[in-house]
Every structure is written in structure tokens, then in C-alpha cells.
Amino acid sequence: MPQRVDWNYVRMPAKIDYLECEFLHVEDQISRSVVEHQLIGYEGAALEDCGVEKKTHTFETLWANEYYYNHFTFLEKFRKGSKFNTIVHPVYGTLKGKIKNVRCVNAPDETDCARISIEFIEDGSQEINGRDNFFAKSSSVADLADDVAEYIENYAAKNMFGVLKERVDGVSAALSQMEGKINLRVSQVADFVKAMTFPLSVPGKIARTAFEICVTAIDTIAGVGQNVKGQISMFQNMTFDVARKYRQTDDVFYDAIVSAGAYIAAFKAQECFEEIQESGAKETSRRDVEEIVNTVRRQISEISKNDHSSPLARVALIIAEKGRETLAKMGGERKIVVEKESNIYAVLMRGRIDRSRAFEVCLRNNIENPNRVVGEIELPENDYE
Numbered sequence: 297m298p299q300r301v302d303w304n305y306v307r308m309p310a311k312i313d314y315l316e317c318e319f320l321h322v323e324d325q326i327s328r329s330v331v332e333h334q335l336i337g338y339e340g341a342a343l344e345d346c347g348v349e350k351k352t353h354t355f356e357t358l359w360a361n362e363y364y365y366n367h368f369t370f371l372e373k374f375r376k377g378s379k380f381n382t383i384v385h386p387v388y389g390t391l392k393g394k395i396k397n398v399r400c401v402n403a404p405d406e407t408d409c410a411r412i413s414i415e416f417i418e419d420g421s422q423e424i425n426g427r428d429n430f431f432a433k434s435s436s437v438a439d440l441a442d443d444v445a446e447y448i449e450n451y452a453a454k455n456m457f458g459v460l461k462e463r464v465d466g467v468s469a470a471l472s473q474m475e476g477k478i479n480l481r482v483s484q485v486a487d488f489v490k491a492m493t494f495p496l497s498v499p500g501k502i503a504r505t506a507f508e509i510c511v512t513a514i515d516t517i518a519g520v521g522q523n524v525k526g527q528i529s530m531f532q533n534m535t536f537d538v539a540r541k542y543r544q545t546d547d548v549f550y551d552a553i554v555s556a557g558a559y560i561a562a563f564k565a566q567e568c569f570e571e572i573q574e575s576g577a578k579e580t581s582r583r584d585v586e587e588i589v590n591t592v593r594r595q596i597s598e599i600s601k602n603d604h605s606s607p608l609a610r611v612a613l614i615i616a617e618k619g620r621e622t623l624a625k626m627g628g629e630r631k632i633v634v635e636k637e638s639n640i641y642a643v644l645m646r647g648r649i650d651r652s653r654a655f656e657v658c659l660r661n662n663i664e665n666p667n668r669v670v671g672e673i674e675l676p677e678n679d680y681e
Contacts, residue, residue, distance in 0.1 A: 308386040309640055309654050309666045310357065312395075312414070313373060314597050315366040316655060319386055319667075320411070321356035351393075351418040353385065356411065362652060364408040367400070371412075374398055383416055386639075386667035393418040437559070437566045437614055441492050443607035444559045445503050448552050452499035506552035510535060510560045524568040525584045525591075528561050532595060535561075551599075555608060558595045562611045565592050569622040582626055582676060586656045589619035616659065623660050629674040640666040648678040 308319040329349045332341035359367035374395060381395045399413040494504040513534045517527050535557030542549035565588050572580055596612040623629070634643055640654045640663065649657065653676070658666050661673050 310355075310386065311382075311384045311655070312355075312357070312370060313378070313381055313383075314594060315370050317363050317366060317370075317412075318358040318360070319355055320358050322386055323354040324388075325352045325354075350420065353383070353391070353416045353418065355383070355414040355416060357414060358409070358411055360406075360409040364410065367410045367412060371398070371400065380419060381416065383414075384665060386665070389665045389668075391416070391418050437562050437611055440607050440611055440614075441559070444555070444611065445492050445494060445507065447607050448503040448506060448555050449495065449497075449499045451555070452502045452548050452552055453497070502548060502552050503556070506549070506556035507560075509538060509553055510556045513538065513557070514560050514564060523580060523584060524564065525580070525588050528564055528588060528591060531564070532557065532561055532591070555599055558592070558599055558608055559611060561595065562592050562615050565589070565615055566618055569618045572622050573625050582623060583656075585619055585622050585626070586659060589615055589659060590656075620660060620662060624674075629660075629676060631672055631674050633672050634670050637668055637670040640669050643669050643673060644675075647675040648680055649675055650679040653679070 308322075310317050310319045327349045329346040331344040331346055333344060335342050359370070380392050383391050383393075385391050394417050396415045396417055398415075401411045401413075403409065403411070492504075492507065494500045514527075514531050517530050517534065535554060539550045539553040539557070542553060568580065568588065569585070572585070592615050593612045596608045600606045600609045600612075630647075632643075632647060640658060641651055644651055644654060644657065654666060657663070657673070657675060660676075663669055663673075
């Protein structure tokens with residue numbers, strides 16, 4: 297009779313493109329490119345070291361029980377492709393590169409379980425350390441408004457470059473209609489966007505209109521009676537619905553509206569966090585704060601495609617930091633000291649916290665590698681006795 301997977305098989309918590317799973321086994325291959333020159337009068341070969349070849353990592357992953365349905369999303373994302381993939385290595389932390397191939401096995405004697413072998417090639421380019429370089433310059437989502445607008449404008453310009461005049465005319469006509477509807481519905485839109493700089497070009501108008509549409513949407517749901525978490529979730533759904541509607545006119549509107557929506561959601565999240573820190577907000581729980589952070593980061597990760605240097609990726613860093621600051625000021629935590637390096641599952645078991653909250657605790661404590669946890673750790677209240 298098929299059985300659910302026993303957690304004793306599980307070795308290490310993992311994330312692949314922000315999808316939670318488990319690592320059973322990891323192999324890392326590092327080799328050097330060595331050229332063998334056969335020279336006349338030379339015994340053997342003259343060796344020339346040409347540097348390190350590509351770094352290849354092979355991961356044996358387990359997607360079981362509550363993580364089982366993540367594997368459907370992973371396989372679909374792999375099939376569609378992305379610029380880069382991100383994997384949290386159990387020893388070396390976050391790696392950026394490309395998944396070359398996958399092999400999925402579903403055993404007949406296991407339910408809610410898939411075992412996937414992954415061959416991953418690490419990117420050889422130098423990655424910008426966004427967190428260390430960025431927080432010295434900016435600590436607010438508002439500081440990045442113009443950068444995000446320029447990011448949207450540049451993306452639109454790239455997609456509009458070299459296209460037929462008929463398409464440009466069609467986009468311009470659609471912009472005129474959209475601007476008319478926005479001005480009729482909400483006269484206060486300019487109060488938010490007036491400080492932002494938009495060129496008068498078609499890509500600049502696309503970026504400005506995307507922001508105006510999203511500000512209109514966030515104003516629409518501001519008084520619906522839900523808490524901030526619910527409002528952000530509703531706003532994100534509304535943003536995607538509007539973006540899909542305008543995609544029928546031209547694809548360039550979809551990316552612009554979704555990107556502007558991600559920024560506005562982050563802006564709303566930071567407002568919430570600042571209110572909690574200043575005066576407290578009892579209707580917002582610790583779990584709400586964590587879920588707001590994760591919701592914003594997931595949306596941005598889908599848009600930026602793991603481009604850690606984009607302004608939206610930097611917005612996600614700010615929200616994560618603001619979330620940590622807010623949780624620290626809300627109190628209700630207890631501290632333990634992990635003297636010997638361990639993984640987050642062992643730490644949670646010791647603290648009587650359910651294992652499903654592993655990455656929430658990692659977020660709270662700024663733990664980048666859940667398999668190498670040591671030092672003072674803040675935990676929420678017990679989930680069980």
C-alpha cells in the first residue's frame with residue numbers, strides 16, 4: 297500500500313527558484329582546463345593551465361508531503377526557461393546559474409513524493425553583493441521610485457526598438473485612451489507620481505501610465521476593510537488582471553504594469569511596517585509581517601528573473617530588512633544559542649517549532665544558508681509542547 301514519505305529520509309532544507317524542497321545528496325565538480333602541447337624534442341606533454349572550467353553541481357532533491365506540489369511549478373518553470381536559476385547550496389549558500397537538465401522519478405510505493413535529479417551549472421561572472429553595497433546608499437523604497445521608473449522605461453524601449461510604425465501608433469493611441477480613463481477616475485494620482493521623472497517618449501509614457509494605473513488600483517482597495525496583508529494580496533491580483541487586459545493591446549503594457557504594481561505593493565508594505573514600528577498595529581500579527589515580506593519578494597522574483605542588480609531586486613532587499621526590523625520591535629520572541637553549527641530543522645525541533653516555518657525563521661534571523669545555522673537565534677512562540 298502506498299505510504300507518505302517518512303521525514304527521516306530528509307537531509308537538508310533547500311530552495312530552488314524560491315520553491316521549497318529537500319536535498320538528499322549533493323555532488324560538486326570543479327575541474328581545470330589543461331591543454332597538453334606535444335612538442336618535438338620534448339618528453340611527454342608541455343602543460344598549459346587555462347583556468348577553472350565551469351562548476352557543475354548535481355543535486356538529488358526530494359519534493360514530498362507539503363512540498364510535493366511545488367515540483368509541478370518547478371518543472372513548468374524549467375520547461376518555459378528563465379535567464380538564471382537560483383539554488384541555496386547546503387554548504388556554499390546561494391548560487392546563481394542555469395539548470396541544464398532534470399530527471400524526475402515518481403515511485404509507485406510513495407504518495408505525494410517526487411525525487412528530482414538536477415544538473416546545475418554555476419554562473420562564472422562576478423555577482424554584485426547587492427545587500428552590502430546597497431544599504432550604504434538607500435534605506436527606503438521611496439528612494440528607488442525613479443530607478444524603477446527608468447527600469448520600466450528601458451524595458452519598454454528595448455521591446456519597442458525597431459518595430460513597425462503601425463505598432464508605435466497603436467501603442468500611442470492606447471496610451472491616450474488609458475490616460476483619459478485614469479484622469480476621469482482619480483484626480484489625486486498625480487500626488488504620488490508628480491515627484492517622479494518620466495521622459496516624454498513613448499516608453500516614458502508607458503512607464504508613467506503603468507504607475508498611474510497601479511496607484512489607482514491601490515487607492516480602490518484601500519478601504520475594503522481587510523488588513524494590509526489582504527489588501528496587498530488583493531492589489532496584486534487586481535494588478536495582474538489589469539495587466540492581462542492591456543496585454544491584448546500590446547505585450548509591452550503587461551510587463552510595465554506588473555513591474556509598477558510590484559513597486560507599489562512594496563511601497564504599501566513599507567508604510568505598514570513603519571506604522572507598526574512607530575505606534576503599533578495590533579491587527580497585524582507577526583505571521584502577517586512575514587507573509588507580506590514573502591509575498592512581495594515572490595512577486596519581484598518572478599519579474600526580475602533573479603537579476604540581483606535590478607532596482608526591483610533592491611526593493612525586495614529593503615522590504616526584507618524592514619520586515620526584520622519590524623519583527624524585532626514587535627517583541628514576543630525568545631532567543632536560543634546554537635553553539636554547534638546545525639541545520640534549521642534541528643534548531644526548530646529543539647525550539648518546538650513546526651518544520652514548515654523553517655524559511656520564516658531564516659528570514660527573521662537573516663540566515664542565508666539554512667543548513668549552516670550557528671549563534672544566537674530568535675524564535676517565535678512554541679507551536680507545540
